Amino acid sequence: MPSPVMLTMRGVTRVHGHGAAEVHALRGVDLTVAMGELVAVMGPSGSGKSTLLHLAGGLDSPTSGSVRVGRDDVGALDAQGRARLRRRHVGYVFQDLNLVPALTALENVTLPLELDGVPARRARATGTAALAEVGLDDLADRFPDDMSGGQAQRVAIARALVGPRRLLLADEPTGALDSVTGEAVMRVLRARVDAGASGLLVTHDARHAAWADRIVFLRDGLVVDDTGAAGGPDQLLSEAARP
Numbered sequence: 001m002p003s004p005v006m007l008t009m010r011g012v013t014r015v016h017g018h019g020a021a022e023v024h025a026l027r028g029v030d031l032t033v034a035m036g037e038l039v040a041v042m043g044p045s046g047s048g049k050s051t052l053l054h055l056a057g058g059l060d061s062p063t064s065g066s067v068r069v070g071r072d073d074v075g076a077l078d079a080q081g082r083a084r085l086r087r088r089h090v091g092y093v094f095q096d097l098n099l100v101p102a103l104t105a106l107e108n109v110t111l112p113l114e115l116d117g118v119p120a121r122r123a124r125a126t127g128t129a130a131l132a133e134v135g136l137d138d139l140a141d142r143f144p145d146d147m148s149g150g151q152a153q154r155v156a157i158a159r160a161l162v163g164p165r166r167l168l169l170a171d172e173p174t175g176a177l178d179s180v181t182g183e184a185v186m187r188v189l190r191a192r193v194d195a196g197a198s199g200l201l202v203t204h205d206a207r208h209a210a211w212a213d214r215i216v217f218l219r220d221g222l223v224v225d226d227t228g229a230a231g232g233p234d235q236l237l238s239e240a241a242r243p
């Protein structure tokens, strides 16, 4: 029996800007991601990958078409409803880390839980477990400015994954990390998805895309290919390089 679908995008378009400055970032994208499925999104710079991720997480609204997360029609939620969906159910890892400099690693990680009313003790325990998942439980009391770029990125990943999130969105999550740590992060993402979450991963790196169940190729705002990962990194590299 197929797994229940977590994310459904139908006929999604997104036009940025107006008039002469108009950019058609997405031009009619259909995409579904099931529970327990990790989908990698690849494509050249400017093909619409980040726009797709923002729409999937309710950070942005489509110009036309529909985006559903579980039973929620993201376009039909008001700003408060979208904020609640993001806080409770969507985990983001973006290139921009956005850690709060005045908060320790653990406080940064527990922030989304506390904003959502989780009692402090439980938030602390859940946050400590999330830091341990990325191998940083030793640095719980350290401030972002006293960490390496890679450590800060792992804190951001722990924050994105803290609590029972059902949709994980990652935009080049391993960007600032060395390859061993990068692989550890992919392992955490994969484990969360295997435990039932759904994942959408934007990456230029075929080795990371090879962790996915399926790869979607975007070009000029359209899905041009949707394939299983069975061919492995070599095939992916040649696919990504295709004219």
Ligand SMILES: Nc1ncnc2c1ncn2[C@@H]1O[C@H](COP(=O)(O)OP(=O)(O)OP(=O)(O)O)[C@@H](O)[C@H]1O
Residues within 6 Å of the ligand: 016, 017, 023, 024, 025, 043, 044, 045, 046, 047, 048, 049, 050, 051, 052
């Ligand atoms: N806020 C915005 N205002 C105007 N144009 C935008 C905006 N955001 C994105 N764009 C444009 O939309 C198109 C798609 O951008 P997007 O960032 O989604 O692509 P991408 O595939 O993620 O690129 P990259 O791999 O370089 O991050 C690009 O032409 C970009 O310049």
